[in-house]
Amino acid sequence: MDVYQNRLQGAVLLLPTVVVCLAFFYWPAWETIRLSRVRTIGGIQKIPVGWEHFTTLATSGAFQYSVAMSFVFAFIVVAGSMLIALYLSYLINEVSAGQSIYLVAAIFTYALSFAVTANIMDVLFNPTVGLFAEVLTIATGAVGVDFAFDYTTNPLWAWIFATGSTMWKMVGYNVIFMVAALSGIPESINETARLDGVGSLQMIVRVYVPMISPTLAFLAIVNTVNAFFLPFPVVQEISGGPSNTLNIMIYDIWQSYNNSVIGLASAKSLVLFAIIGLLTAFQLLLSDRFAHYGGT
């Protein structure tokens, strides 16, 4: 309700937010659009080339690979982390004692950064000095399986390393939402189902998931958007993996910036923006359908 009529005051209160948005979001985005239409040499010489970069990207097999892999990567980590989180959240919701402690233990990855994740996973999975790598090699060796736990030469293992680390990091965030959502489910449903002799798995799939589907939909989109650029440190840790198998868009863009090919890098980041923009818009629309943003 409008208590205050002084529009000037109101504008002043909004000013800091608006200024920051303009200065650090909109103007740079505009500049990036401008930059995507030039070719730079050494990052300085600028030759206008119109939409050339975009046509190059559209026909570039390497870029198409990059975009496709970004989606594959995102899909794997989102599905994986949400499944793990759902499992943990279900357990936490069902257990009758110690919930708060279990909850804190389950969400701790929320407090970590991807940079820290990348570093510690690298040390643990490092082919030469990593403890996990060595343990796995011994374990599989004992069973007669000869698998190269070397993410510098084995693309499959590089993928497992990158998606595994990312999934692990994303679990915390998902658990926060899922536990909150599950706790909102009325106890009576629980009771009834148990009395009916409904098994746990059935419970999860037939009852819980549909009941928290708005949350799950929200998480799916937010996680996907994040998966496109937040895991950058993990991919950087293994330099894109053998044969650049993990050359997802954010890593590819970084390479271009590092090579001072600013024009092309800007064009690539606009494509990334378009994808993220669409996903975000989709999420906003979806959540509007499921929830209420306070109307007008």
Place this chain on the structure above:
Amino acid sequence: MAGQEQLSNGRIRSAVDISAYRRGFARQPVLHLALLGSLFVLALPVVMTVLMSTQPSVQISSSTLAGVGSEGLSNYERVLFEEDFATYLFNSFVMALSIAVGKVGIALLAALALVYYDLPFKRLILLFILFTLALPVPVRIVPMYEIMVSLDWENSMIGLVTPYFASATSVLLLRQHFRSISDSMVESAKIDGVGPLKFLVFVLIPMSKSMIAGLFAIAFIWGWNQYLWPLIIINDQSKQVLQVGLAQLNPTAGEALWGLIMAGAVITLLVPLLLMIALRGPLLDTVSMQTK
């Protein structure tokens, strides 16, 4: 039929429901076991990190078994004082704190304006703020650097933190929260002729403590964990933050000192983790508000 009863919802169940009984009896311990097991696996990398941080780097590269190592805390000493982590720690702290205070403070002002002021084009303004969510750092980073340079803010704390001051989610959540404050409270303020800032400080903020604490925690953790922007804008090692400093401990040229890196990692993750644990109540509440 004897031995059966009818439930209030009309279903029939036998007086002694063996399966339910059996399930109920074994259920809790099984749940606990499952939780303990999975959480142990989840925490394993961090547990290993802590253990390895006490080991000398030479030992790790011979990958002996996990256990508290011989170095004790000497890796920490070395990383803090020889590798400048003490400096990075301070910088990260100042950065995260500034971002948290800035984000929440400015969002409070914006939410105040959007909810309690008669302004035109409110929806538009809201969308204007919301849309920034679709513009992640990589899309803006090069021009952002140039702005900083033209303001003479590059390689400075102020240049580092100001881009983070706008938070669409904070504005949104606070706005939602303010709107849920009962009309009667607002009415009485109106009648009393309370000024906007007084209203904010003495009415709104006290009624939003949990949310503000939650937003603060979220913003602090987010700011502490930033990597790409500090990497680009800070040139001077003495102004660098932990995330970047940690990455630099693991160079591509020359051999990495694993024990040191793990110690650095522990230092880097400790503060946000402790904050999360301390403010977990408000944090959990606020985060999950986003779906409501």
Place this chain on the structure above:
Amino acid sequence: MVSDTYRREFLKGAGAATAVALAGCSGESGAGGGADGGGDGGTETTGGATAGGTASGTTTITFWPAWGGYYEETFNEMISRFESDHDITVEMSPQGSYTEAQQATFSAAKAGNAPDIAHLGKNSTIIARDTGYFEPIGDIMPDLDTSQYIGPAIGWSEVEDKLWSLPFNNSQILLYYNKNHFRDAGLDPESPPQTFQEVKEYSQTIVDEGVAEKGITWPNVAWWTMSWLSEQRQLLCDKKNGVAGEPTETYLASDAAEAMFDWWINDMSDLYHYPGKDDWGASETAFKEGVASMHMNSSGGLAYLLSGFRDKGIDVGVGRLPTPSTDHGGHSTGGAAVWVTDKDRSDAKQAAIRKFLQRMTGPELQALYFKNTGYFPSHKESITQLEEEGFFGDNPLYDTAFDQLQQWEQAPATQGIFMGTLPRTTDIIINQTDRMWQGKDVNTALNDMKSKADDLLESYERVSY
């Protein structure tokens, strides 16, 4: 083992020849004698102090070396020696790697906040020149006599008859090997392999005797490709490696390239330990851990690596870079050079910069840098000093490095590579090599390498000054 005097004379002669050749084109004086002519060699004391003093007090200049870490202490030592003789303060800010140094310096320069003195990898020569951010050293110090620098080092600094940079640290590839492993395998620990064939034979013996998992390891970095092409006297690109004009095509699919990769990928496939893309550390670790008995690395890492290897109880030997045949063409030095950014400066600052450059590339500090790191000194007088001190006698492993440097002959293939696209081309080389290790056929990979590198050349335009 060649005598010291011969070594000194050789390098002086080579350098002088270079100077004459270049002088002839540019009309610079300094042909032949007077090696210490124009710019004073470096250990200045009174001369510098008077010129540098300003009425207002200390002049400050900024310097961004490419790395800190192990090298930071030495940089600090060099700088404090310089500062103690002048009323000049040097603010140093280490960057991390050649890539980061280039990126940071270019960004800063674009923003108008460049350091006074930049430290860039030699591969960046053309692209740095073309950004327009730098002022040619030849303009700042027109009386500088470049013949005071050793031939292999100064080659990279001149483009189209203009001196753009000064060589700061220079290196070549060396073979490091584990003498203990050699003994265990029945190989002579005092005679390291010199040719590709010998490397293969030695590696085979080592593996067959079960001494180590693999015979040899080295990083997947473009420097090896560049050096092995040089040794076979093969140009990397046309226009004499870009010296005679802007290159239009690369020779990455040449016979020499094929010979090199065929040996590396095919002949050595079970004998070489592949450490992954662009990862020096993983390769060093593999050698230290005994996974491989031989290792190739930069001579610039001599000090750092030797101490690390010895800590692991390895009895280290050093040999020259093994080449396809016994005919060594020599390879140009890698490393980095110092550049001066183009800024408006007071006379005092400009003078300070001149002094700094002269001192840092001068005999005393270059000798110091060499002793602490293993990077070859840029200045010829450093070598004299080191010989007089008996350093080479006391440090035979460093001597080996020098012997190899001596084999350098001046030729287009060994001068340096002048391509604006060189930094990005090295990425292409690394990536295609990586794919070869994933199973891609050598010929296909080389053709892809060539076509991608050629595409880059096509889109590049060298600036004409």
